[in-house]
Amino acid sequence: MGRSRISPEAPTADGHGSPGSHRATRAKARAGRETRAGYAFLAPWLVGFFGLTIGPMLYSLYLSFTKYNIFSPPRWIGFDNYVRLFTQDPVFIKSVKSTLQYVLVGTPIKLAAALGIALLLNYFSRGSGFFRSAFYAPSLIGASVSVAIVWRAMFGTDGPVDNALSVFGLDLGGWVGNVDLAIPMMVILSVWEFGAPMVIFLAGLKEIPAELYEAAEVDGAGAVRKFVSVTVPMLSSVIFFNLLLETIRAFQVFGSAFIISNGTGSPGGRLNFITLYMYKRGFADMQMGYAAAIAWVVVVFAALVAVILFRSSRSWVHYAGDNR
Amino acid sequence: MSDTQTPDTQTLEAQAPDAQTPAAPAVGRRWRRLGGPRHNPAATIAWFVILLGLTVVMLYPLIWLGFSTFKPSSEFGRNTSLLPWDPSFDNFRKIIRGIAGVPLWRYFANSALVASLAVVGTLLSASLAAYAFARIRFRGLGVFFAAMIGTLLLPFHVVIIPQYLIFNQLGLIDTYVPLVLGKFLATDAFFVFLMVQFVRNIPRDLDEAARIDGAGHPRIFWSVILPLLRPALITSAIFSFIWAWNDFLAPLIYLTSPSNYTLPVALRLFNDATSTSDYGATVAASFVALVPVLLFFLFFQRFLIQGMATQGMKG
Numbered sequence: 001m002g003r004s005r006i007s008p009e010a011p012t013a014d015g016h017g018s019p020g021s022h023r024a025t026r027a028k029a030r031a032g033r034e035t036r037a038g039y040a041f042l043a044p045w046l047v048g049f050f051g052l053t054i055g056p057m058l059y060s061l062y063l064s065f066t067k068y069n070i071f072s073p074p075r076w077i078g079f080d081n082y083v084r085l086f087t088q089d090p091v092f093i094k095s096v097k098s099t100l101q102y103v104l105v106g107t108p109i110k111l112a113a114a115l116g117i118a119l120l121l122n123y124f125s126r127g128s129g130f131f132r133s134a135f136y137a138p139s140l141i142g143a144s145v146s147v148a149i150v151w152r153a154m155f156g157t158d159g160p161v162d163n164a165l166s167v168f169g170l171d172l173g174g175w176v177g178n179v180d181l182a183i184p185m186m187v188i189l190s191v192w193e194f195g196a197p198m199v200i201f202l203a204g205l206k207e208i209p210a211e212l213y214e215a216a217e218v219d220g221a222g223a224v225r226k227f228v229s230v231t232v233p234m235l236s237s238v239i240f241f242n243l244l245l246e247t248i249r250a251f252q253v254f255g256s257a258f259i260i261s262n263g264t265g266s267p268g269g270r271l272n273f274i275t276l277y278m279y280k281r282g283f284a285d286m287q288m289g290y291a292a293a294i295a296w297v298v299v300v301f302a303a304l305v306a307v308i309l310f311r312s313s314r315s316w317v318h319y320a321g322d323n324r
Numbered sequence: 325m326s327d328t329q330t331p332d333t334q335t336l337e338a339q340a341p342d343a344q345t346p347a348a349p350a351v352g353r354r355w356r357r358l359g360g361p362r363h364n365p366a367a368t369i370a371w372f373v374i375l376l377g378l379t380v381v382m383l384y385p386l387i388w389l390g391f392s393t394f395k396p397s398s399e400f401g402r403n404t405s406l407l408p409w410d411p412s413f414d415n416f417r418k419i420i421r422g423i424a425g426v427p428l429w430r431y432f433a434n435s436a437l438v439a440s441l442a443v444v445g446t447l448l449s450a451s452l453a454a455y456a457f458a459r460i461r462f463r464g465l466g467v468f469f470a471a472m473i474g475t476l477l478l479p480f481h482v483v484i485i486p487q488y489l490i491f492n493q494l495g496l497i498d499t500y501v502p503l504v505l506g507k508f509l510a511t512d513a514f515f516v517f518l519m520v521q522f523v524r525n526i527p528r529d530l531d532e533a534a535r536i537d538g539a540g541h542p543r544i545f546w547s548v549i550l551p552l553l554r555p556a557l558i559t560s561a562i563f564s565f566i567w568a569w570n571d572f573l574a575p576l577i578y579l580t581s582p583s584n585y586t587l588p589v590a591l592r593l594f595n596d597a598t599s600t601s602d603y604g605a606t607v608a609a610s611f612v613a614l615v616p617v618l619l620f621f622l623f624f625q626r627f628l629i630q631g632m633a634t635q636g637m638k639g
Contacts, residue, residue: 049472049475052506136628294481295485306477
């Protein structure tokens with residue numbers, strides 16, 4: 001698998017500048033045919049893109065400037081929703097804080113676990129297949145309602161986690177109802193799903209040329225030095241990719257927080273993640289305009305994170321072929 | 325399922341951080357393949373023990389769930405051991421009788437229908453789009469490709485409310501249309517991207533040969549690309565099935581009558597209504613909901629893991 005950057009093949013200008021208008025017209029006709037075929041094949045995607053993504057996005061942007069409860073038509077109120085969110089809605093502020101805590105603490109831990117265990121699995125290739133599968137499985141089901149129900153039981157009062165910790169003299173009680181432990185519990189759930197980024201790391205590790213390690217050894221590098229000077233730089237594009245995708249994903253956590261808190265976001269609003277808050281405002285209180293404004297705040301947050309990551313990536317991400 | 329990657333020297337050398345300079349390459353290669361002298365036995369054992377311990381921790385929630393399905397409701401909160409005191413099939417009997425007056429098989433069938441439609445829609449629409457992006461040169465290609473990549477990163481929040489309002493306006497609430505329409509329109513960029521990557525690796529000579537024989541794009545797509553795309557199609561089918569099966573938010577918003585519920589929403593109902601009185605049944609239903617996903621995983625894990633790995637290799 002090549003490591004080319006994302007870019008579609010550039011449209012060719014075959015025929016342009018060629019002598020003889022006859023050939024030029026034929027090329028033009030061919031380009032026309034190609035374009036028609038292209039749009040025919042792309043038709044379902046185009047309908048989806050405009051009808052279910054771009055159109056609704058613009059609609060929700062409009063709604064975010066209105067007061068709308070479905071039953072009477074939307075009423076334009078300018079920036080009121082946004083002003084209210086940031087100045088008069090402590091629940092929203094708290095929701096943002098909880099979400100950021102979850103995202104900014106959970107994602108690095110999850111990726112560190114994924115990378116660490118990928119390195120461990122990469123140490124031997126024989127026998128690692130079983131472990132790779134066992135570690136990957138949770139990432140397929142982690143977001144399901146079933147697992148959320150299990151999590152609530154595992155971390156509840158007198159649940160297996162509580163009991164296990166009591167053996168070591170740690171009487172924390174149930175995590176589910178504890179204001180300080182609710183977010184850590186969600187972080188553990190997120191870390192439990194480290195399998196997906198781990199598999200991506202493993203594929204990246206396999207692409208690092210062995211010569212680099214050999215050269216480093218010749219220069220007398222130890223294990224740590226090889227990790228820092230060979231593995232990390234060679235893996236940086238994969239680290240970047242995982243960081244970007246997992247961060248955006250973490251912002252979208254919904255089902256597990258909903259189930260574990262019974263749709264309330266308790267204890268103390270710690271599980272009232274921004275998605276859950278938006279859901280409650282939109283679908284329980286029917287404040288569609290307000291909920292749309294919350295959604296746009298999330299988009300701006302996610303975009304900011306993406307921009308920061310892309311900016312910073314210039315200094316630490318190396319692509320194969322770059323002379324750096 | 326077995327380990328799929330074939331160990332070659334290159335990977336093995338890259339994998340041996342403690343390796344010294346190879347003395348006799350051929351022998352060294354073989355030894356290393358066997359986990360030979362380059363790894364001392366103590367390190368090998370430590371490696372194995374650490375990973376085994378981690379496996380137990382990772383799988384414990386599932387093991388706990390499996391055993392708990394046989395615990396009568398009265399034991400929850402009292403029996404703290406993994407094993408039930410008085411194992412019984414009562415929980416299963418209860419869920420077969422039903423949640424909210426609807427038997428469990430009905431939710432199961434609803435989920436299976438939605439997930440199957442999601443698979444069909446995804447395979448059709450994503451493969452068409454991928455062919456266009458990877459093989460046809462047309463005006464606007466660059467812009468749309470960038471837009472498709474952009475939607476990979478778009479938080480879904482922003483379309484939930486407007487989509488709900490649109491489907492509400494169209495009178496499609498409490499139908500499966502809102503749940504599956506997007507799948508037929510390739511709105512999940514993950515699958516389009518996965519297939520684009522795959523099509524790009526199919527040699528263009530094959531297209532050219534078909535074109536010389538007079539085949540147009542539809543023919544090339546159908547007879548050349550699609551058969552070779554099989555592994556990516558299988559990966560996409562399994563992922564789209566599992567994601568649709570697990571999806572919670574969309575059915576929660578769009579489905580209003582219990583007889584139309586998919587499993588996750590039904591579970592939520594069960595969880596709310598009976599969590600204090602009938603914990604055992606909730607646990608058993610949760611377990612049943614996971615079984616198809618786990619079966620898919622057991623049989624198709626090679627495709628799932630490769631699909632995931634490919635995703636990261638776009639650089």
